[in-house]
Amino acid sequence: MTRITKAVFPVAGLGTRFLPATKAMPKELLPIIDKPIIQFAVEEAIGAGITELVFVTGRNKRAVGDHFDANLELESQLLAKGKKELRDLVRNIVPEGVSCIFVRQPEPLGLGHAVLCAAPAVGNNPFAVLLADDFMQGETLPTAALVAAFDQKPQNLLSVSEVSAEEVSKYGILRPGERGADGLISVKGLVEKPAREDAPSRLASFGRYVFTPEVFAVLRTLKPGAGGEIQLADAIDQLAEAGKVAAISNPSQRYDCGSKFGYLTAIVDHALAHPDYRTRFLDLLRDRLTGPGCSQ
Ligand code: UTP
Secondary structure: OOOOOEEEEEEOOOOHHHOOOOOOOOHHHOEEOOEEHHHHHHHHHHHOOOOEEEEEEOOOHHHHHHHHOOOHHHHHHHHHOOOHHHHHHHHOOOOOOOEEEEEEOOOOOOHHHHHHHOHHHHOOOOEEEEOOOEEEEOOOOHHHHHHHHHHHOOOEEEEEEEOOHHHHHHOEEEEEEEEOOOOOEEEEEEEEOOOHHHOOOOEEEEEEEEEOOHHHHHHHHOOOOHHHOOOHHHHHHHHHHOOOEEEEEOOOEEEEOOOHHHHHHHHHHHHHHOOOOHHHHHHHHHHHHHOOOOOO
16 A cells, blocks of 8 residues: 555634634644644654645634745845844745645534545545644654554554543543554544543544545545534544554653643643753742742
C-alpha cells in the first residue's frame, strides 16, 4: 500500500469553551506563547514525512488560510526593517515541497463530518488526522509513530494513552483485544465517554489517527450520533468491530488544549522548558508561591 503523505486538520469546530477568544478565529490558532497550536501539529505531521496538508475550515476560514499562506507584504516590511530572521520565520512556516489545501465544512456537523469533507482532497489514499488542540511534546511524536506502524502493516490506527479511572468519561475508550509482539493492540470497539464502571479499559483514543480510505465509506453511512453530530468515534467503532483497527501507545506528553486548564498547563510547561524564559519564569513562580496571598 502507498505511504502516508496526506494529513487532515479539522479546524471547523465552534470552540465554545474558549469564547470570546474564538469568536473570530478557530481555537487551533490560540498560541503557546508565540506559535499557534495548529502550527505545532503541522510541524509534527511534516516531521512524520507528510507533504500534503488538508485543512477543513469553517466560518473562520480566512485566519487559518492567512497563517499558512505567504504574506509578501509582511515579509518585505520585515526585510526593510532589517529583521531578516523574522522574515525567514514567517516565510518558512510551510517548507518547500509541502502543499496546503483548504476545504470547507459548511456547518459544524461533527468531527466525522469534517473528516468526510476532506474526502475529495484525500482521494483513494491513506491519511493521517491531527486534532491540533491535542498538543504533543516529546522526542517521538504520535504521528511519526503511527506512520511508522502503518509502514509495517497498513491498517487503521489510533494513538492511545492510559488515563485515570476518573478521566475515562471524557474520552473514547478502547475495547482492547490482544497486544502483539510489535506493541500494537488490536481494537474490538471504541466506547465514547463511558461511565467509570462501564469502561472496558483505561486506554483513551485522542486526536491522532491514521485511516485507510475505507473510513470515508463508513462515514457516509453514519446517522448523527451523540450531540446530534456525525461522530468519527462511531466510524472507528464500526471499523473496529470488523477487526480493522489497531492502536499504538502515544510516545509523547499530551496536553488537552481544548480545555482551559490543559491549555494553561501546556503554556506553563512550555515556558519551563524554554531556554529563553526558563530561569526567569521559575523565579517568577517562586516569588508568587512565597508571596502574600499564597498561604495554601
Ligand atoms: P471539539 O469538540 O473538541 O471542538 O472537536 P469544538 O466543538 O470546536 O470545541 P468546544 O467543545 O465547542 O469548545 C474536536 C476537533 O474537531 C474539529 C474541531 O475544530 C476540533 O479540532 N471539528 C469539530 C470540526 O472541524 N468540525 C466539527 O463539526 C466539529
